[in-house]
Amino acid sequence: MISLDLSVVYQIVFFLVLWFVLSKVLFRPYLKLLEEREGKTAGAIHDTADLEREGARLKAQYEERIAQAQAAGGAAKESILQEARQQREQILSQARQEAAATLELARRDVASQVAGERQLAATEAATVARQMASKILGRNLA
Secondary structure, three states, X not given: OOOOOHHHHHHHHHHHHHHHHHHHHHHHHHHHHHHHHHHHHHHHHHHHHHHHHHHHHHHHHHHHHHHHHHHHHHHHXXXXXXXXXXXXXXXXXXXXXXXXXXXXXXXXXXXXXXXXXXXXXXHXXXXXHHHHHHHHHOOOOO
């Protein structure tokens, strides 16, 4: 059986004193250090989550601005192309009018030359006919 004597009381007192001293010197600082580390880790995780949310927000904002810039660029490009098409049509219309005017002038010039050549041919034909008739008849025709 277990006998209780004065040594058990000394051991209990020694254990309590040692526990109190170690608690002050070792256990509490160690537990405090663990709590600080846990707090820093939790804070870092919280900060990381905040930074990730901020990064996602900035990325979405960046992509939205890029999309807006691309849309504005596309609209400007389409506007420039439309203006260029209008200028091209205007230039082509003007060129067609000038070509038609030049063609009409050339046709009138050719028609005038043809009329002149026909008149000349008719005059020469009459002269040749008179000469042939003179030779055939053997006398001069007036």
